[in-house]
Amino acid sequence: xxxxxxxxxxxxxxxxxxxxxxxxxxxxxxxxxxxxxxxxxxxxxxxxxxxxxxxxxxxxxxxxxxxxxxxxxxxxxxxxxxxxxxxxxxxxxxxxxxxxxxxxxxxxxxxxxxxxxxxxxxxxxxxxxxxxxxxxxxxxxxxxxxxxxxxxxxxxxxxxxxxxxxxxxxxxxxxxxxxxxxxxxxxxxxxxxxxxxxxxxxxxxxxxxxxxxxxxxxxxxxxxxxxxxxxxxxxxxxxxxxxxxxxxxxxxxxxxxxxxxxxxxxxxxxxxxxxxxxxxxxxxxxxxxxxxxxxxxxxxxxxxxxxxxxxxxxxxxxxxxxxxxxxxxxxxxxxxxxxxxxxxxxxxxxxxxxxxxxxxxxxxxxxxxxxxxxxxxxxxxxxxxxxxxxxxxxxxxxxxxxxxxxxxxxxxxxxxxxxxxxxxxxxxxxxxxxxxxxxxxxxxxxxxxxxxxx
Amino acid sequence: xxxxxxxxxxxxxxxxxxxxxxxxxxxxxxxxxxxxxxxxxxxxxxxxxxxxxxxxxxxxxxxxxxxxxxxxxxxxxxxxxxxxxxxxxxxxxxxxxxxxxxxxxxxxxxxxxxxxxxxxxxxxxxxxxxxxxxxxxxxxxxxxxxxxxxxxxxxxxxxxxxxxxxxxxxxxxxxxxxxxxxxxxxxxxxxxxxxxxxxxxxxxxxxxxxxxxxxxxxxxxxxx
Numbered sequence: 089x090x091x092x093x094x095x096x097x098x099x100x101x102x103x104x105x106x107x108x109x110x111x112x113x114x115x116x117x118x119x120x121x122x123x124x125x126x127x128x129x130x131x132x133x134x135x136x137x138x139x140x141x142x143x144x145x146x147x148x149x150x151x152x153x154x155x156x157x158x159x160x161x162x163x164x165x166x167x168x169x170x171x172x173x174x175x176x177x178x179x180x181x182x183x184x185x186x187x188x189x190x191x192x193x194x195x196x197x198x199x200x201x202x203x204x205x206x207x208x209x210x211x212x213x214x215x216x217x218x219x220x221x222x223x224x225x226x227x228x229x230x231x232x233x234x235x236x237x238x239x240x241x242x243x244x245x246x247x248x249x250x251x252x253x254x255x256x257x258x259x260x261x262x263x264x265x266x267x268x269x270x271x272x273x274x275x276x277x278x279x280x281x282x283x284x285x286x287x288x289x290x291x292x293x294x295x296x297x298x299x300x301x302x303x304x305x306x307x308x309x310x311x312x313x314x315x316x317x318x319x320x321x322x323x324x325x326x327x328x329x330x331x332x333x334x335x336x337x338x339x340x341x342x343x344x345x346x347x348x349x350x351x352x353x354x355x356x357x358x359x360x361x362x363x364x365x366x367x368x369x370x371x372x373x374x375x376x377x378x379x380x381x382x383x384x385x386x387x388x389x390x391x392x393x394x395x396x397x398x399x400x401x402x403x404x405x406x407x408x409x410x411x412x413x414x415x416x417x418x419x420x421x422x423x424x425x426x427x428x429x430x431x432x433x434x435x436x437x438x439x440x441x442x443x444x445x446x447x448x449x450x451x452x453x454x455x456x457x458x459x460x461x462x463x464x465x466x467x468x469x470x471x472x473x474x475x476x477x478x479x480x481x482x483x484x485x486x487x488x489x490x491x492x493x494x495x496x497x498x499x500x501x502x503x504x505x506x507x508x509x510x511x512x513x514x515x516x517x518x519x520x521x522x523x524x525x526x527x528x529x530x531x532x533x534x535x536x537x538x539x540x541x542x
Numbered sequence: 543x544x545x546x547x548x549x550x551x552x553x554x555x556x557x558x559x560x561x562x563x564x565x566x567x568x569x570x571x572x573x574x575x576x577x578x579x580x581x582x583x584x585x586x587x588x589x590x591x592x593x594x595x596x597x598x599x600x601x602x603x604x605x606x607x608x609x610x611x612x613x614x615x616x617x618x619x620x621x622x623x624x625x626x627x628x629x630x631x632x633x634x635x636x637x638x639x640x641x642x643x644x645x646x647x648x649x650x651x652x653x654x655x656x657x658x659x660x661x662x663x664x665x666x667x668x669x670x671x672x673x674x675x676x677x678x679x680x681x682x683x684x685x686x687x688x689x690x691x692x693x694x695x696x697x698x699x700x701x702x703x704x705x706x707x708x709x710x711x712x713x714x715x716x717x718x719x720x721x722x723x724x725x726x727x728x729x730x731x732x733x734x735x736x737x738x739x740x741x742x743x744x745x746x747x748x749x750x751x752x753x754x755x756x757x758x759x760x761x762x763x764x765x766x
Contacts, residue, residue, distance in 0.1 A: 334645035341647050344758050364758050368730075375727055378625060406696060407722065407732070414735040434627075438726045445729060 098269060105265040112257025119253070120246055127242040131235050135214070138230040139200045142216040145173065145228045154222035158186035161226075174213065176227035177220075189229045191215060197225075202232065212236055271300055279307075284518045287315040333374050340367045376505035380490065383435075383512035394539050395433045397461060397468055398424035404437060405459055408444040416453035419444070424461040427468040428541040431517050436534075439513040442506040443472040443532050451476035451529070467535050475529040484523040544589035544659050545569045549579040549605070550621070551597055555644065559592055559621070562648040563655065576600030580608055588616055590658055592651075595622035595633065603636045610637035617658035621646065627725060649759065656710045657720070670705040672763065673752065675744060677705055691743050696721065700740055704753065704763035713760040737761055 099105055145164070152160045161175045165188055168175075176189030184190050195201050195217040203213050213229040220226050274292050281289045290311065291304035343360045346352055352360075405421040412419035440459075447457040451474045462469040479487055486492050488511040510532075514521040520535040546563055550556040551574045560570045571588075573579040577599035583591065595602040606618050620638040622629065630641045639661075640654050670677045674687040677698070684691045684701060693701060703721050704712075714733040719725055737753055745751045754762045 337645050337647045340758075341649060344649065347758065361757065372727060379726070406694075407728075410735040410739050411732050414731075414738070434724060437724065441724075441726070441728060445732070 099262055099265045102265040102269055104268050105261040108261035108264055109257055112253060112261070116250055116253045116257075119249060123242055123246050123249075127239060130238055134235045134238070135232070138214050138232060138235075139216075141173065142200055142214065142228050142230055145175075146216055146218045146226065149175075149226050149228070150218055150220070154220055154224070157220060157224065157226070161187045172231045174227075174229035174231070176229070178225040178227065180223055180225075182225075185224065187227065189213075189215070189227045191217075191227055191229075195227075203229075268300065275300070275304060280518070282311055285516050287311060287318060333371060336367055336371055336374075340364055340371070343367070373505065376509060377490070380505065380508050380512045383509070383516055392430055392432050394428050394430050394541060396426065396428050396541070397470065397536075398426060400433055400437055401440065401459060401461065401470065404440045404444060407441065408448065411445070412448045412457060415448050415451075416455075417448050417451050418456045419448070420456060420458045420460075422458070422460040425463055425468075427461070427463055427538050429468060429536045430539040431519075431536065435513045435516070439510045439534065440470060440472070442510050446506050447472055447474040447476070447530070447532075450474065455529075463538070466538055468538050470534040470536070471531060473526045473529060473531040475526060478526055478528055478530040479523060481525070487523065488521075543567050543569060544655075545587065546571070546655070547579065547582060547588045547591040548572045549576065549591060549597065549602070550574065550594045552594070555594075555621075558648055559651065562652050563592075566652050566656075568655075574598070576602065576605050580605055583609060583614060583616070584612070589662070590617045590619065590655060592619045592621055592655070593638070595620060595624055595629070603632065606633075606637040617662055619651075619654055619658060621651070630725065650713055650715070653711060653713055653716060653760075657707055657712070657716060660707050660710060670702065672705050672708045675701075675705070675752065677701055686744055686746070693740075693743065696736070697740050697743070700736060701744070704761075708763045711756045711759050711762045717760070 149157070149160065149164075157177055161177050164173075164175050174187070174189040176187035176191065177185040178191075179185055182192075191203060195203075195215060197217050197219055200214050200216045203215055212232050214232045215227055215229040218226050218228075271292075271294065278289055278291045290308045293301045293304050293308070343364050347357050347360050347364075401421070401424050405419065409419050409421075444457065444459065451457055456475050458471070458473045460471045460473075462471060487507050490505055490508045492507075511521055514534055517536070519537075520533075522533045522535070524531045524533065546568050548556060548559050548563070548570055550559060550572070556572055556574070560572050563570045571582070571586075573582055574597075576597035579591075579593075579597070580600060582588075593602045593606060597605070600608075602620060602622070606620070609616070609618070617639045618637065620633040620641045621644060622633065622641070623644040624630075624633075625643040630643075633641045639658055642651055642654055668678065668680045670679065676685045678684075679702070682698065684693050684698065699721050700717070703717065714730055715727065717733055718728055741751050741753055744753070750764075752764060754764055756762050
């Protein structure tokens with residue numbers, strides 16, 4: 089199998105990649121939830137601690153007389169070496185009386201509140217306002233910058249670890265998907281060869297014994313059985329054809345000798361000639377049956393090569409043009425564009441010959457047969473079209489079966505095996521065969537992938 | 543008369559081959575073993591050998607390959623039940639000159655022997671003559687009684703084949719294989735119309751055709 093690059097789109101679709109990505113996402117969500125919980129508990133604890141300090145300070149200041157409050161607040165500030173706790177005293181109308189805390193916002197009393205104001209060098213504050221006995225407002229603030237910092241760090245940690253995890257998950261998913269995808273590719277290549285008729289081919293099995301190996305082993309057992317049955321059928325077909333052909337060939341030889349004897353009665357000669365013609369038809373059918381059996385049972389690839397289509401079709405035209413002319417049919421051939429395909433040229437020539445022979449036979453005097461090619465999207469299609477009676481839509485698939493003779497075939501000589509031979513050859517190559525409406529007549533198309541000439 | 547070695551281990555088939563060849567006036571020696579056959583061919587003069595593929599002693603393919611290695615170029619007709627096209631190709635590649643699949647019509651076998659014997663005697667002349675017909679292989683020209691006749695490529699090859707085997711009865715199958723180079727049965731009518739076209743170009747008005755139809759067998763080119 090030629091090496092094919094693994095595409096990102098294919099890797100993205102693998103179960104391994106999807107499973108890795110899913111587990112990664114679940115893990116990331118878990119980590120985020122854990123970090124969130126740690127943050128919430130820490131923040132709650134720090135806030136509660138701040139609130140307890142605020143309440144304690146408030147209780148102490150509330151007990152101080154109104155006259156002593158400004159001095160006491162200044163004293164508290166002086167004793168507060170860390171600078172984390174702030175104090176303020178405001179009059180009824182909000183005028184600042186003393187302390188290092190000034191708050192312009194209206195705060196509710198006895199309920200700690202977060203404010204963003206930054207008096208001096210302090211960060212965000214949690215402030216508790218209480219009413220002094222004389223009506224002034226005592227403000228006690230606590231710097232909550234550590235809590236805000238903690239939240240910021242947690243968020244940054246979450247984002248950084250999340251980004252790293254996304255990269256890691258996709259990287260691991262990509263790497264883990266490569267090996268199974270390569271193995272699936274190998275299995276696909278093997279199955280394509282098997283489908284193309286190489287029944288001796290087997291699915292590759294690694295030493296891992298994983299689910300792909302189990303599957304490949306099951307398929308191999310199935311193919312082995314199919315190969316055995318096909319060989320048996322081929323053997324029976326060949327044996328019947330050979331065993332019957334031998335005596336028939338002898339009979340034909342004896343009839344020929346009888347005809348050539350000088351004193352044979354002319355009436356006997358006529359009968360012997362008629363019998364010979366019938367035997368020829370039977371022998372022709374046996375030969376075609378053996379040919380189909382040979383094509384279907386074996387992956388015959390020894391004759392495969394990259395060949396140009398145009399000379400092959402030109403040779404087929406040269407071979408069948410006299411036959412068409414003799415039958416009163418115009419055989420039209422449009423020079424094929426330059427395209428090369430991988431095929432057994434002798435077998436494909438045989439298929440095209442069968443199609444031309446059929447088309448000429450069924451078209452009738454005055455009709456036309458066209459041999460042409462179409463190139464489209466990396467494929468070259470060999471087209472044989474006629475304007476004869478054609479095949480009804482329901483008959484087209486049946487026409488590929490052995491011995492099938494269409495309703496229009498009455499009185500026209502033939503074995504009913506020509507299209508079966510074509511189908512077997514096309515199948516062997518892995519090409520597409522399509523029988524369509526020629527409007528009027530029949531159009532047969534063989535679609536072959538183009539192989540660039542080396 | 544030619545001296546022919548029949549190498550065949552099946553007695554019925556051997557009897558059929560030897561009987562037919564003797565009835566055509568040939569001297570026949572029959573051997574059943576491949577190794578002994580090789581020794582006979584190396585020691586005695588033969589004009590042709592018919593060779594079975596599957597033989598005791600030495601396989602048919604190995605035998606013919608040994609002959610060709612020793613530059614013994616006598617014509618070899620391989621006769622085998624192995625009918626696959628790949629087997630035929632293998633037989634011809636090993637050095638066989640023709641390949642006939644069992645079961646066969648004895649007369650066709652005799653016909654193929656005649657073709658091979660005639661091919662051996664082919665002259666190296668560049669102009670083939672028979673009766674009033676001449677074919678110049680270098681100039682690619684054909685003449686009938688000195689008058690030029692235009693022949694298409696395959697008509698030229700068909701006439702060359704007939705001239706090289708003038709007097710032999712040639713089956714349609716042999717003609718198709720040797721002239722067109724394909725090994726499938728194209729139907730009798732296809733060869734008939736090609737012969738009819740050639741006849742039209744070669745035959746003299748009012749005279750018998752130079753190519754005679756042999757009923758049930760094929761065609762024969764007669765030097766008139």
